[in-house]
Amino acid sequence: MKAGADMKTPGKTLCVFVLLTITKVTRTVGFHRVSATVGNSPVLTCPSTSNLTMVTWKISPKVGGPCTLGYRADQNKTDRxxxxxxxxxxxxxxxxxxxxxxxxxxxxxxxxxxxxxxxEGNFHRTYHLTVLVPPRLTLYCDDHGNPVCEAAAGKPAAQISWVLESNSTPKEEGHDNGTVTVLSKFTARGTNMTNTTCVVSHPAGNQRESIACRPSKNGFILNVSIILCFLSIITFMAVIYYFKLRSDRLCHKTKPPEASPAHSPQDDTMEVEPYTTYVQKENVIYNSVSDLTVGQNLPQGLSSAT
Known part of the structure; x- marks a missing residue:
């Protein structure tokens, strides 16, 4: 057991020595994120060391294939x-x-x-490069006299704010190259300020600009035209209703009374004829009875004249 323990001690010592040697030979100096504004000329450094024998830059850009830059001290030669x-x-x-x-x-x-x-060993350092694109600030007045602020083609998307508080929600539009355009309209109400200031915040630099907008004449003319059109429609409907009401009243006054049914003399004749017939029949019957009575009362041997 003691011999086994003695054998483990040199093994541990050897492992520690190997690890220290590897650490000394190869050193990785982190992962760095850097940014640069478009159009500038950034510089990326290697780990600081002396007695370089070889240096290689390995580049993997966003567009295009990978490339390398190399230098060998023993030959004093560079290649790309x-x-x-x-x-x-x-x-x-x-x-x-x-x-x-x-x-x-x-x-x-x-x-x-x-x-x-x-x-002294091998050294590695990796950078992730991000390019910043400052947006183009444009401030103008729309057709209704409202200030509009546009931060065009920025990367990343810009933040727009107004010196006076506004309840507008910025609208974003992305482009194929990764830039973003942001549009914001000033919609605050109840302010007497003549100048309005737009503030654009961006990692590549902040911008601000002011503008004074007045109500558009076109908008005023449009509003007046709408009001006049609405009043004309109401007036036209009122005139039609007035003449219709007046026409109904005139028709009611000039309407002739309902004529009673015409009374024809023939109707009177038709009404009288039954009574006349009845009277005639009565007279005939009366005459017959009278004749019979007279005949009965005559002396014997006399007969009534026929």
Whole structure:
């Protein structure tokens, strides 16, 4: 058991020595996020060390394929593979292996890794480059006399605010190249301020601009036209109603009374004829009876004349 314990101690010591050696030979110096404004010329540095024997920049841009820049001290030679002229050494790689990007643009966004080999060991440093695009500020008055602030084609999207509080909600429109246009309309009411100030906040720099808007004449004319049209319609309907009411009253006054049914003399004759017939019949019957009575009362041997 004691011999086994003695064997483990040299093994642990060897492992620690190997780990320390590896740490000394290869050192990774973090992951860095950097940003640069479009059009500027940022510089990316390698880990500071002396006695460099070889330096390599490995670049993976957002647009295009990967490229490399290399330097070998033993041959005092540099080489480049698929890198554009905008990416090059800052000065001399034997003195300063930093990388300079001239006139940086959106296409340069991506990862940049420096691998340096020196007598002290190997060193790595990686950058993630983000390009900032300041928006174009435009402030104008719309057709109704309201101030409108536009922050066009910014990256990232700009923040718009007004010196006076406004209840407007900014509208964003994205573009294919990653930029964003933001539009905000000043809609505060009940203010007597003649000048309105728009403030655009952006990582590439803040901007502000003021404007004085007046109610548009076109808008005033349009409103007056709408009111006049509405009044004309009401007046026209009132005139129609007035004449209709007057017409109804005139028709009511001039309406002739209902005529009674015409009385025909023939109707009177028709009404009298039954009575006349009845009287005639009565007279006939009366005469017959009278004749019979007279005949009965006559002396015997006398007969009534027929």
């Amino acid at each position: 593979t698929n890198c554009s002229d905008s990416m090059n050494w800052k000065f001399r790689p034997d003195r300063d292996p930093a990388l300079k990007i001239r006139q940086v643009g959106l296409a340069h966004e991506g990862n940049y890794t420096c691998e340096a080999v020196a007598t």
